[in-house]
Amino acid sequence: MLSFLIRRLGWMVMTLWAISLATFFIIQLPPGDYVSTLQANAEERGEVMGPAEAAGLRERYGLDQSFFAQYWKWISNIIFHGDFGQAFAYNMRPVSDLIWDRVALSFTLSVATMLLIWAIAYPIGIYSAVKQYSAGDYVATFFGFVGMAIPEFMLALVLMWVGMRYFGMSPGGLFSPEYQDAAWNLGKMLDLASHIWLPIVIIAVAGTAGGIRIARANLLDELHKPYVVAARAKGLPEWKLLLKYPFRMSMSPFFSTVGWLLPGLISGEVIISIVMNLPTTGPLMLGGVTNQDMYLVGSFILILSTLTVIGTLISDLALAWWDPRIRHSYEGG
Template identity: 80%
Template sequence: MLTFLVRRLLLMVVTLFAISLVSFFVVSLPPGDYVSTLEAQAEARGELMSDGELAALRARYGLDQPFFAQYWKWITNIVLHGDFGQAFAWNGRPVSDLIWDRVGLSFFLSVSTLLFVWAIAFPIGILSAVRQYSAGDYLATFFGFVGMAVPEFMLALLFMYVGMRYFGQSPGGLFSPEYQDAAWNLGKLLDLASHMWLPVLIIGMSGTAGLIRITRANLLDELYKPYVVAARAKGLPEWKLLLKYPVRMSLSPFFSTVGWLLPGLISGETIISIVMSLPTTGPLLLGGVENQDMYLVGSFVLILSTLTVVGTLISDLMLAWWDPRIRYRYEGK
């Protein structure tokens, strides 16, 4: 197991280096740069920027340097100093400040959604498998198909229309106007909780529906295996048999993908955040792409890639801990 862990850590370093190089290259691919975006915006307002102004801006942001010089400066500052560079469109504000200002809300929203999905999906999925072809199973199946088929942004638009049409207020945002710029206190926290339930419901809809289907299918695959039949023949109580053996084994696919949730905790749901005006990291990333802000977008991609690689490692370790068969395979037994 230790050899496996060391090998994976070394591969992580190489993978992250390759990801950082490719992501920085992809961000630099579109024609022009941030200064070109500024020039186009000025022309749209009927203003003209001189060649001297454009050259001075490119020199200020280091955009006049070759690609590898820009990349090397960016990646070495991250590794040695934890400096992700400056965000061009935010008056040179540090990228790390912009990202971490919104990470808290994104993290809170994602964790709340995750707990909501688990609390709803696992019991329904287990009940649907145990009571196969019952009315509850058909209802859960119908909900699963509808939840996976309906786009989340459509649900958000529907709730916003209903809120404006029948209640005279938009359910968008995470705070009331009086708490928007207020310092954190108990009132602001309660106001956040009162606005949080709707985004959690909308974002968690498809995740709940999908996890119900996965849990049901995995459990049905385990319920009729010989070891379950043998345990039932020994007189083990049905509920104890269910929880001790088939439910445990059916959760292996869940552990194999739980690490993928790490990048989701930071990235959040970009489209939902834009539709509902949520101050999370998703709209910030979209704004960076629109402005060709290579340091902001490159830092986002690097952070999300790092979380994905680390999450995959965590999934592998959790799966080896949960399922002894996989652990023995890692250890070469």
Template identity: 60%
Template sequence: MRRYVTRRVLYMIPTLFAISLVAFLIIQLPPGNFLTAYIAQLSAQGQGVDGAQIRALEERYGLNDPVVVQYWRWISGIVFHGDFGQSFEHRREVSDLIWDRIGLTLALAVTTLILSWLIAFPIGVYSAVRQYSAGDYVVTFIGFVGLATPNFMLALLFAWVSFRYFGQSVGGIVSQEYTDAAWNLGKVMDVVSNLWIPVLIIGTAGTAALIRVLRANLLDELRKPYVTTARAKGLPEWRLILKYPVRMSLSPFISTIGWILPTLVGGEVMVSIVLSLETTGPLLVNALQSQDMYLAGSFILVLGSLTVVGTLLSDLLLAWWDPRIRHQHVERV
């Protein structure tokens, strides 16, 4: 098992390098750069552009250098100095912008995951044990509705109902009075009180998917010979179900750890925009639109790194949870 962990950690190094290279190259694919987009924006607003200033900025940021040179300058600064560069649009250090958003993103992702588990686990077990019952049909119908309904539509519905009937806005996680305040107990409680709406909306599709997967896996386990043997020995039904088949069916819950952030950022950007959430999604979209290459590339690299680390943790937890997976890893090594 130790050799397996060491091998997986070593595999992470070329994986992260490939993520950084692909991310930087993709950002460079659109024609022009941040300055050309900025000039076009100023021209559309009827404002003049100082050619000398533009040339000075191009020289300062090396925007006329080859892509390979720009990539090496960026990645070497990260590896050797921990410097992610400076955002063109915000004129701030990229690391400051990232850490301002990544903490709230992680809090939202972890809370959504825990809520999804707490809801999906009992419902999925009940749906499998009571297959084809009225409750199973109701849960199945609700699950299909949850999977088919876009989360941004739920966000718009929540926003409309809250404003129309309660006169309140559901936008943002931090209230206006705490926006510029330092972190203290009051600000933490304010975030907690505002967190439940985006968590409920973002977790809808994930919870429905987990219910369906757990139901299918548990139905498969309940039909296996070891369950019949344990039942024939007189083991109480619920103890039998929870001790053996449920444990073997929980692998999908553990394996979801690795894709929490990519799902939140990649699939829930529209929810974050509708609800004005201060997460990484809207900032990443703006960086891509303005071709702010250092900010966008650093965001993708950080999120990719967290995904790789999360996948490693998922694999290790699966190996610890399921002896069958652990033995397969040992045999391969």
């Protein structure tokens, strides 16, 4: 197991390095830079930014340096000082401050969505497998296909329109206008809940659909294995058979999904928060991309990638704890 951990940690470092380099490169692929964006904005206002002023800004922001010089400055400051740089598009505020100011709500939405997915998807998937070809199985299977096929942004737009048209819901944001600057009380808490339940449901739809399909497919696979058929032939009660053997083995993919589910939900939340005008990381990243703010966008992607690789490692360890077969393969390798 120790050798497995060492290999995985080395893999994590190499993966994060490759992601950081690729991200920094892709952000700089489009022509121009942040100063070019400032020049275009000035022209739209009828103003002129001369070449000397533009060159001075590029020197001030370090944009006149080579690609590798800019990359090394950014990544070395992160590694040795924990400094993610300053956001050009947000008045040179520290990137870490901008992200942490909004990450609390993003994390809350993602965790609430993840708990909702687990609470709904796996019980339904298990029921669907046990009651194969029943009406409930057909309904669950249909939802699994449709839920994964509908784009989240389209679902958000449709549900927002239905909510505003028929239920008088607010079009977006966290609070109604009357509660925007009010002190915290029960009314403000209920108003907040009325605004965040919809994005949670929207983000959870695809994850729940996928979870149902995973749970159903894996339990069905276990139920048709020879040891289950033999145990059933010997007269072992069905409920005991399910709980003792197939259920445990079919839950292995549950642990595998833990690693990528939370970062995936945060990515989905980014899109939904832009559509629904929520003060989370979504609008922040949109501003960073449109302004070619390499430090802001690169740092966010690096943080998300770090969460992914750490989550994957944790899920692998949890899977080894749950499934002795996996644990023995780690110890043997």
